[in-house]
Amino acid sequence: MSIMKLLSIAAKAKVVTRRYPFEPPVVTEGFRGKIEVDPKLCWGCGVCTRICPPNALTLKKREDGTLVLSYFMGRCIFCGMCAEVCPRGAITVTKEFELASLTAEDLVRDVKHDVVRCRICGRVIGPTVEIREATKSVGGAEAKYYDLCPECRKLVVARGIMTKVGVRP
Amino acid sequence: MYLEILLATALTVAGVVLAPIYDSLERKIKARLHSRVGPPILQTWYDVLKLLAKELVIPEGGYFTAAVVLTELFLSIALLVSVSFLLFFQSLTMYVLVAVFISALSAATLVKSVTQNNLFSIIGGFREYSVVLSAEPFLILLVLLIGARGVTDLKSLIGLAPVVLTTYVMTARIPFDIAEAEPEIASGIMIELSGPLLAANELSLLTRRYVMAALPAYLFLPWLIANPLLRVGLGLALTLLTWVIFAVVAVLLGRTRAAVMLKGTTVAALTLTLLFIIVESVPYG
Amino acid sequence: MGEQGRYLPECPEMSEVVRKLTEEYGGHVIFSRESEVYIEVPRHELKDVAKYLYSSGAFLKTCAAVDERPLNRSFALYHIFGMDSKGYDVIVKVSAPEDDAWVPSTVDVVPAADWCELEARDMVGIELKGRRLVRRLVLPEDWPEDIHPLRKEVPHDFRPPSVKAESEFRPPERGIPIGPYHPVLHEPEYFELLVEGETVVDVYYRGFHVHRGIEKLGESPRFTYQKIPFLAERICGICGFVHSTCAIMAMEKAAGIRPPERAEFIRTIVLELERIHSHLLWVGVAAHVLGYDAGFMHTWRVREPVMILSELITGSRKTYGLNLVGGVRRDIDKDKMEKIMKTLDRVEKEFKELANLLVSVPQIRRRAQGTGVLTRSEARALSVVGPVARASGLYRDVRKDYPYLAYKEASFKVPLYTEGDNLARVLVRVEEVFESISIIKQLLDKLPGGPIMHEKCSAIIPVDELIPPGKYAVAAIEAPRGEDVHFLMTGEGRPYRWRVRAPTYQNIPALRPMLRGDPLADAPLTIASIDPCFSCTDRALVIDVRTGRARTIKLWDGGVGTCRL
Ligand code: SF4
């Protein structure tokens, strides 16, 4: 009887299910799990937040003047787009997927950034690291204005020129 | 006499304890044939205990269903008792008792399904009715025939065929699980049951399965084996064997349709029973 | 809008169609591309035009309603007719001024237009003239009368208050409920079977319980062309790649770019992998429905390596995230190629053995044969798609009729059965698995070199500038369940209108003829036999999850939306 073939099929296939979670999960080398943001590399530029399809990465301004790059795994679709676009290579895609947790807070990873405020008007100009690094690469005279917002910078420069020329501002 | 009563009682207790274990074993066999790891050998007991620990919810349709479920459990154990005693006491009364309990148990199952105020359960009930109708009359007839005439020689063993067929049908295994048919009628006759009631239902179903696995051996053994201890040993072993065979058969087949089944099984059971009667009535030599 | 009159007829019959529509029915061509022509006809001619097209061999792919009031103060309805035999789409547009918003119904002449017309009425608020049965299809009963979610003034995150439905529609008799939650339906959907004894005599259907508003979301500022592939992929949990590829194909058409050849090959390979795992999944479920769990478990065991392979190639077992406008994100290298070949050989061998076993199980054969019959003429009238069509003797396959991506490069056959029963649908799918395996092998052999991403696109470059507003595009893909259609009208940086028509949308109406007269026991198999995917079907619009929750769905409480199929 042909239905008996099942017995030979089963004998050949042996047992294929695993005693997960008592055995490690099988994940291929191509697998994309949660991401990790390296706080040392991240500048807080926010490029990743603009590409993230489900808005799992967000850039938030806190009251205390810090800028927070917040990663919420609960929304993440593990597409890895953020890692692809990050100009600093700060994001790595891990193979970790066992993320279940009892509280939503466990699913949040924050990277805090100090911000530079304009020394004259006090407006937030941008994340400290980004501005410091950017200034470094520009160098020269620009560097001394790194902590001024564009408006105040214009004023200061104009005032400097006027003083030089001898016109009283 | 006392020894026999003692042995029969022990067999009954063994049946109640073993039924869920055999069920786990069946699940294990099934899993193996599915290439799965499968559950541990006490899984069904764990399940039953867990269900017992849940809150009691009386199904829609009132307390009557609950009462019938418990009656069913009582009847299945009563059937187990009578079948266990059958191994040692072969008076016709014993056989009549077994037949009565088989029939009462089926009746309880039917009543259970129609008391639930649920369409799926009622459909399940009708299906159960067709299953019972196609096998039970023959099984009862066979039990009574063997009881009345006894098994006089080896050619009577031909009666095993209709007995095995009808007992298999009565276990409500695939392809005959249409009264439950989860993908079709969402567990049909059991749809309203949960918690302790479901546990009771499970236990009575498993006890019934145990009895059905035991019946082929218990009907014929007493006439063939004289030593009571040997009878018990063989009875236990053959019950396990039958259960395992039933389990494998269930994996190999799919679920049938009510109309198809009623005809096919009835014809097969009828033919085999008639064959047995003819063989039995041919005079010796 | 569009390149007026730049229509270059390639085949004479097509130019005949265009001539007829423009000269006899007073239409004018508003836009055209190699295989699509968009013709606007006066609305009073619509019924005649539809009749003419449908009787001259066109299938109705779907119709899409668009709120064009911000552009030209009227609503529009686009009927997408597919001339399968010519590989050509004729899109017929009719407009309805905003203060007189009606279009004639075409259901009498094109039965397949039933659902999409009702959807146009629900979503955009276009009234249908000359229709006998008008009822809600998509919107729930407690949705306010005058709010049409796809109108532009309705914000994408709008949650209307729940209103008590006034007219209550109840089925006349008490039937057997299948759903909204039922073991055989893996998603909430509601069928009600009216039975006599064990025989089904009629069917009621109520769906769209899992409408997620994806189309509206795609038009909202939340999304850009760059992100939409990821959203589209989530329309379906099984054929997600079909949707993301289809949406992307529409966007690429609108942008006028073609991805590099290698990318097209990779997309095709992944599409076929998806078909294999989808069909294997379905065969397993069918076995389970018939109580043959051994078949279920072993088919899924055979399927598992395909899932692992998908993860290896794309990064995920499902929702691959592989597609971007302009190409794909991951290449297939030598090592992966070998693994694909090895896995496919194994799947082929094991599934062959298993398929033989499955059809030899007496209960499967007996119950699948002769049940759930859909005749060829019913199939034609409803424009059903995919394996359902091919099991009823209707030769339809987008891969052959409108060759896209790399399908021209592979030779394969399209299994065709004429019985139209459940067994035929099983066999079509079983054979398709082997065809897909052969397609992948052929394509891997021929895989061309070169880049996998168009030079103008990448993850970093926003593609949004590449896609100018005011373009149309229709893209279709042969999904495992049949033809999947995406209609796109471009806007500023995101779609102006994005209409998704999943295959099941086209096939559910066929369930009624299939179920009638059959044993109740086989109804779940028949429902399963169209391989229904309800989230796909329900994909679009209703923003609101909350009303759905607040409303208690009583089994007999059909409400306005309950409909006779
Ligand atoms: S992770 Fe990268 S892209 Fe994101 S904010 Fe940091 S530096 Fe910018």
Ligand code: SF4
């Ligand atoms: S992996 Fe995708 S979804 Fe997750 S944070 Fe990165 S871009 Fe967002």
